[in-house]
Each structure stands twice: as structure tokens, then as C-alpha cells.
Amino acid sequence: MLLQFRKLSRGFIASVILGLVGLAMVAFLIPQSGISMPGSANLVQIGARTVTPAQLSRELELTLRGGRANGRNVSQQEAVDAGLHLRLLEGIIGRRAFDNYAQKIGVSASDAQVGERIRSIPAVMNPVTRQFDRAAYDAFLQQLQYNRAEFENDMRGDITREMLMQSLVAGVRAPSSFGAIGLAYQSETRVVSIAEAPLSAAGAIPPPTEAQLQTFWEESQDSLRVPEFRALTLVYARPQDFIARVNIPETRLQEEFEARRAALTQPERRTYVRISAQTEAQANDAAARLGRGERADAVAAALSLQATRGENHARAEVTDANVAAAVFEMRAGAAPRVVRGSLTPWAVVQVQAVTPAVEPSLAAMRDELRQAIAIDEAGSLLNTAINTFEDARASGTPIAEAARQSGLGVVSIPAVEAGGHDAQGNEIEALAGMEELVTTAFATDEGEATDFAPVGDADVIISVDSVTPSFVRPLDDVRPQLTEVWIGRERARRLRDMSQDVIEAVRGGQSFAAAARANRFNMLVSSQQIDRRMASQIPARGLAGQIFADQQGAVVADARADGQAMLVAIVEQINRVDPAEHPEEVEATRLQLQQTLGESFAAALQDEIIRRANPRRNEQLINQTFRQSGDEEAPAQ
The missing domain is CATH 3.10.50 (Chitinase A; domain 3)
Structure with a gap:
């Protein structure tokens, strides 16, 4: 991509365009005068919901733990090499997308449903009384590496998805003729x-x-x-090849940290329930019931009031200023408080969980900041190297030698056919993902080179060193x-x-x-x-x-x-069986086909919901966090 910008910048009009683009980048992509960080800290963004590296790592660990309990001893590295983390990630994306859809149409499981589901988990029961035990619940969550708010939110999502999917596919019915046809086919x-x-x-x-x-x-x-074979030289222009050459003084790190401090600070967040009331008497009655341990949705239903739940909200996300002040003054688990609201006459609030604010530290951010600065400055070094490379080519220096003199990566391929295989029929790993560029190379004359083209995180040029024409074996x-x-x-x-x-x-x-x-x-x-x-x-x-x-x-x-x-x-x-003589088998077959139809319909719905959610994957962070064995960059020299 860098090379496309460089070619474009050779004209006057293009220079004006690039100047405007540069101003836009300064205005919108570099917050508080700092450089932009290399991508998001999230693996995936699905609307307002995200998937973090820690969440996927936890999902992977729990999956492997379950496998070990069943005698399947697979290490995390083996699982990553097999792509298990990617399959788990797609499952999380599907759940997040469905949660977005449920929220959009206003469907959510109640606190009573969440509580009932949790109380049905054997691990949270007291082994003697067979009743829900909070200490056992906390130990269970610790084993799963969840906090209460996160686990209960996931549980709420599971129940909501089940309810919503059941309602969406409830009308799917296979006709009776399907049962007759299916029985005749299966029993023949x-x-x-x-x-x-x-x-x-x-x-x-x-x-x-x-x-x-x-x-x-x-x-x-x-x-x-025998197909035509060509000897090729690949030249890579990659910022990462120049990162090691960047020297970053401590003062530069400190300046960048201070520029980003405010953006990196995570505010205190709270999870709470809120019941809106029209009169003070209603509010006091609701507070008393909550104080006795009644559930918020049950209290609201009994008094014909409205209950809402704030999930991990920062203070700015609480719309009523008076309610926000009360929520952020109270301790988790403290007695409910009656508040005169600014948006509703009265409100009753009870805080369930508190997530403390997190202040960034230079020590924790040092490596990330260093990487960001190095990538930024490596781009400048790469631009200089490309200029040196092009000048050397223009003066007649062979392309491989010009690349080495400029510090660009070089890979030589002695023989490859148009499909990317060597003379023994093996796929050439260095050309993986370069199908279009290889096609262009096979349309390029001997002794010439393609233009630079973006491939992954690099710009690549392919030089055609020699051509062995196709021939029929005598x-x-x-x-x-x-x-x-x-x-x-x-x-x-x-x-x-x-x-x-x-x-x-x-x-x-x-x-x-x-x-x-x-x-x-x-x-x-x-x-x-x-x-x-x-x-x-x-x-x-x-x-x-x-x-x-x-x-x-x-x-x-x-x-x-x-x-x-x-x-x-x-x-x-x-x-052949006569379906008319076996009505029960016909109905059983119809129900089997109906289940298959329902599953197919549900899968199609899920795919459409994910498509509309338009999840944005951070492929670079996914590959960095879950590296495969032997995952190495192409050689720089």
C-alpha cells in the first residue's frame, strides 16, 4: 500500500490530495498529539461489544480443561496449531452478534431466569443442604476465571439467545408429505x-x-x-524489518505516555438495579422489599413499577445525574437508597458490583508504546530504503543486489509454475497468498519485474529472472x-x-x-x-x-x-414400506426432518445476524496473541 501512495504522489494534483489526507489523519487518527497505537486492544469489535485476548484465552483454556477431563490431553500450542482458537473465536462472535440483535429488538432474560439457571448448576450447591451456596458459587466462578457480573451477564445472554432462537424457529414445520417420502426412502x-x-x-x-x-x-x-517454469526473485518492503534499527530514548516514551494518559485511563464502573417510582411512598416500599432480599423484577411487578439494570456502567453512562451520584457513592451490597430523580420523580437504586478505576502506568505501557513509536519511525526508514532501491534499479543494479543494498527482504525461487508449485509439485510457501501477483509475474517478460503490490503486511515486487517454456515430454x-x-x-x-x-x-x-x-x-x-x-x-x-x-x-x-x-x-x-400403513413412523420421520429444517433455518439466521453485525477482526493481534509453531517472518536478507 505504501508503494501505491508513493506512485500517486508524483503528480501535483496527487500531492494536494495526499496533503488533505495527511491533515485528516492528523486531525482524526492521532489523539492528543500522540501517534496512533498499532490497532485495537480487542481481537474483534461487534458493534458496541468486543472480544478481548483474555476472553478468548479463557475460552480456550476452559475448552482444553474439559478435554483433559475426558482423556484428551492437548496442549494450548497444539490447539492453536490446529486452529481451535479461531473456531472458538467465531463462536464468541456469533454470541456477541446475537446479543446485539436481542438488545436492538428489546429482548432480555429476567433476573429471575438468570437466578434460576445459576441455581441449577450442581457446582454452586451446598453438598449437604442441596441449596444454593454463595461460597460455592464464588469458588465456581474463580475456577472459571469469571467475576459475578461477567458470568451473570453471559448467562443472561445464553438464556436470551435460547428464548429468541426458539421463538424464531417455532413456526418451522415439515409437511406430512416429507414424513411419508422420508420413511419410504429410509426404509426401502x-x-x-x-x-x-x-x-x-x-x-x-x-x-x-x-x-x-x-x-x-x-x-x-x-x-x-511439462508446464512453463520461471525463476523469480521476491523483494519485500516491510516496516517490521526496520523496527530493530529504531532507537527510542526514555524521554520520548515519557512524552508519548503523557500524551495518551487520559485516553488510557479506565473509569470506575458499577453494576446496579434501579426501580423508577411516581411517589415517595412507592419508592420507600420498593426499597424496603429490596432490603429484605426480594428480586428487583419481582418488586417492580408487584408494585406495577419499572425495573432496569445498569451493567458495568461508568458514571457518564448513567443518564440521571441524581441517580448517578447515589450509585457512585454507595458500596456494593449496601442497603437500597431512595433518590429524588431528575428524569423521574423517584428512584430506588442498589449497587451490586464495583469495578475500580484503572490508572495507566508507564511501566505497564512501556513495551506497547515502544512498539508503536518503533513502527511509526520504521515507516520513515522504509520510505528511505525504497528510494535507495529505486535509484539503484534505475542505475542498472540487478534487482536482488539493489534490494540487499537497501535493506529490503529478498527471497529467490529457482523454479515455479503458474499454480505456485515447484518442479516436484510441492506448494511454494513463500508464494502463499500471492496468487494474483504470481499471475501478473507469468504475464511479465523475462528480465522485467511486476509493480509493487500489497500482500499481507508488506509490499512485494516479483522479478522474472528466467523462463523455461512449456514442452511435451518426448x-x-x-x-x-x-x-x-x-x-x-x-x-x-x-x-x-x-x-x-x-x-x-x-x-x-x-x-x-x-x-x-x-x-x-x-x-x-x-x-x-x-x-x-x-x-x-x-x-x-x-x-x-x-x-x-x-x-x-x-x-x-x-x-x-x-x-x-x-x-x-x-x-x-x-x-418399500407403504406410508399409509405406518402413520406413527411417518410422524416420527417428519419430526426428524423438521428438526433438521429447524437447525438449518437457525444456522441461516445466525449467519445473517453475524453478517449484519459486521464484526471487525484484528487479524494482526489475533496472530500475535496466538502464534502457531514455527511462525516466522520471511527472511529480511
Whole structure:
């Protein structure tokens, strides 16, 4: 991307445009005169909701812990290498997107539902009284690495999603005809006999004549063609290659920290319940009930009032100033307080949890600030290196040497075909993700180079060092291989002809067994009843489908999957259940299909909700936080 800006900046109009863009970046992207940090601290942003590295790490650890309890001992690194963290992340994204949707349409589980669900967890019960035990609950949360507010919020989301999904798919009903069709399909059986002819039944195949081999070579030119190969040099322009060259004094770190201090400070937050009332008497009554331990939603319902819950709110997020003052004066778990509101006549508030304010420290932010400054200054060093590289190329220096002199990364590839594979057919790792650029390189003349193009976190240029044209391997070079393939083809043709002779003989009135023996087939199965599952185990890929697609009396054939034999089968009898005689089975099948339809509909709804939520993933932070084994950058020299 940097190279595209540099090319654009060579014109006067472009310079004006870039100047305006630069002013916009200064105004909007660099808060409080500081440089912009390298991306967000969140892995994903879904509307107002986020997924942090700590949350995904916790989810991964709990998943692995559950696996170890079931005898599956997998390390975190092994799980990351297998992509488990990405699958878990997509699950969290789906839940967050659904929570956004539920909030948008005003659906939420009540405190009573959350409490009932939590009390149903065996681990929070007193083992003696079998009643909810707060100490056991706290120990359970500590084991899961959750605090109360976070766990109860997640539990509320789970219940809300269940209710919402149930309501969305409640009207999905499979018609009765689906049950009848499904039962007929699932219960159908067929009586078949099967015979097999091994390769040896085809007899000896003489080698091809020179004329036959020449013709076969001409017919096989596409498979014998060696593709065009090219020797390429890749040049990488990456800011990270210059980070180690940046020297950052302590005074610069201190200045950047002070510039960002206010933005990095996390305010105190509180979770509370609030009941709005029209009269002081109503408010006092509600406060008394809350003080006796009654739930807020139950109190509100009994007094015909409205209860709301503030989840982890900063003071500025509490809309009523008087209520905010009371909430942030009270201790967690203190007695409810009656407040004269500024938006409603009266309010009763009770604080449930307090999250203290967090002041940033230079010690904690040092590495992050150093990285941010280094990335910023590395960009300037990279720009200088690119100028040096282009000047060297213009003076005739070979591209690889010009790159090394400039400090840009260089990778040489001795031979690659247009699909990105080497001469042995292996995929070339250095070209992964560069499909469009490789296509451009194969349209570039020998001795020339592509333009710089963005690939991942780098700009890459590919130089075409040499071209080996495509050619067809001469007959003399492939004579033994072609002879072997020709004999194999003739043997397979003979087996097909033998199976066709069996089919024609049965059509002419001969019994299947007699026709099979006459054509050197061995009987494998005689008059056996099979269903579709059993048919799928026949070692010929297409035979099962033919058996259940053809009519009674039909003879079908297919090669064995390993190519070592030919199988023929006759459909002797077709057995189908009459759905009208089995109404209970029809209904059971309909319900199975209905469940499948509901699951498919629910999955489609979930996908659409996620699409509309437009989650923004911080791929760089995901890859940095969950590094795969052997994850190394391309060489710089």
C-alpha cells in the first residue's frame, strides 16, 4: 500500500490530495498529539461489544480443561496449531452478534431466569443442604476465571439467545408429505446378487505396437506436458524489518505516555438495579422489599413499577445525574437508597458490583508504546530504503543486489509454475497468498519485474529472472510409463466389455449366475437384502447409487474403487414400506426432518445476524496473541 501512495504522489494534483489526507489523519487518527497505537486492544469489535485476548484465552483454556477431563490431553500450542482458537473465536462472535440483535429488538432474560439457571448448576450447591451456596458459587466462578457480573451477564445472554432462537424457529414445520417420502426412502430395501471379475480375468494383454503407442502418446499430450517454469526473485518492503534499527530514548516514551494518559485511563464502573417510582411512598416500599432480599423484577411487578439494570456502567453512562451520584457513592451490597430523580420523580437504586478505576502506568505501557513509536519511525526508514532501491534499479543494479543494498527482504525461487508449485509439485510457501501477483509475474517478460503490490503486511515486487517454456515430454522419455498405462487401459476396457456381456446375457433371458460364470465373474453375494447403508459399503463407488436408482430386474456394473476388479449386480426385488400403513413412523420421520429444517433455518439466521453485525477482526493481534509453531517472518536478507 505504501508503494501505491508513493506512485500517486508524483503528480501535483496527487500531492494536494495526499496533503488533505495527511491533515485528516492528523486531525482524526492521532489523539492528543500522540501517534496512533498499532490497532485495537480487542481481537474483534461487534458493534458496541468486543472480544478481548483474555476472553478468548479463557475460552480456550476452559475448552482444553474439559478435554483433559475426558482423556484428551492437548496442549494450548497444539490447539492453536490446529486452529481451535479461531473456531472458538467465531463462536464468541456469533454470541456477541446475537446479543446485539436481542438488545436492538428489546429482548432480555429476567433476573429471575438468570437466578434460576445459576441455581441449577450442581457446582454452586451446598453438598449437604442441596441449596444454593454463595461460597460455592464464588469458588465456581474463580475456577472459571469469571467475576459475578461477567458470568451473570453471559448467562443472561445464553438464556436470551435460547428464548429468541426458539421463538424464531417455532413456526418451522415439515409437511406430512416429507414424513411419508422420508420413511419410504429410509426404509426401502433391495434384494441383490453381486459378482466380481478380477483384473486377471481379462487375460494377458500384449504390449502395444509402435503405431498404437505413437497414437496413445499423441492422445496423451495434455497429461505429458511439462508446464512453463520461471525463476523469480521476491523483494519485500516491510516496516517490521526496520523496527530493530529504531532507537527510542526514555524521554520520548515519557512524552508519548503523557500524551495518551487520559485516553488510557479506565473509569470506575458499577453494576446496579434501579426501580423508577411516581411517589415517595412507592419508592420507600420498593426499597424496603429490596432490603429484605426480594428480586428487583419481582418488586417492580408487584408494585406495577419499572425495573432496569445498569451493567458495568461508568458514571457518564448513567443518564440521571441524581441517580448517578447515589450509585457512585454507595458500596456494593449496601442497603437500597431512595433518590429524588431528575428524569423521574423517584428512584430506588442498589449497587451490586464495583469495578475500580484503572490508572495507566508507564511501566505497564512501556513495551506497547515502544512498539508503536518503533513502527511509526520504521515507516520513515522504509520510505528511505525504497528510494535507495529505486535509484539503484534505475542505475542498472540487478534487482536482488539493489534490494540487499537497501535493506529490503529478498527471497529467490529457482523454479515455479503458474499454480505456485515447484518442479516436484510441492506448494511454494513463500508464494502463499500471492496468487494474483504470481499471475501478473507469468504475464511479465523475462528480465522485467511486476509493480509493487500489497500482500499481507508488506509490499512485494516479483522479478522474472528466467523462463523455461512449456514442452511435451518426448515419446522416448516416457515409453515404459506409456506402455504400462496403455496395457492398464486395455485391461479395464476388456473388463467393461465382459460386464456388458453379462448385462446383455441377462437381458436375453439367461440367469444372472450363469451369465456371470460364463464371463469369468465370481459370485460374491446371492439374493441378499440390503438397505442404503449396507449398499454404501460396496467397494465400487457408483454401484450403490445405481442399485437404488434402477428398476427391478436391472443389471448394473462399476469398477471397484481400487481399480483391481469389475463388479456387476442384479436388482432382484424392491421392498418399500407403504406410508399409509405406518402413520406413527411417518410422524416420527417428519419430526426428524423438521428438526433438521429447524437447525438449518437457525444456522441461516445466525449467519445473517453475524453478517449484519459486521464484526471487525484484528487479524494482526489475533496472530500475535496466538502464534502457531514455527511462525516466522520471511527472511529480511
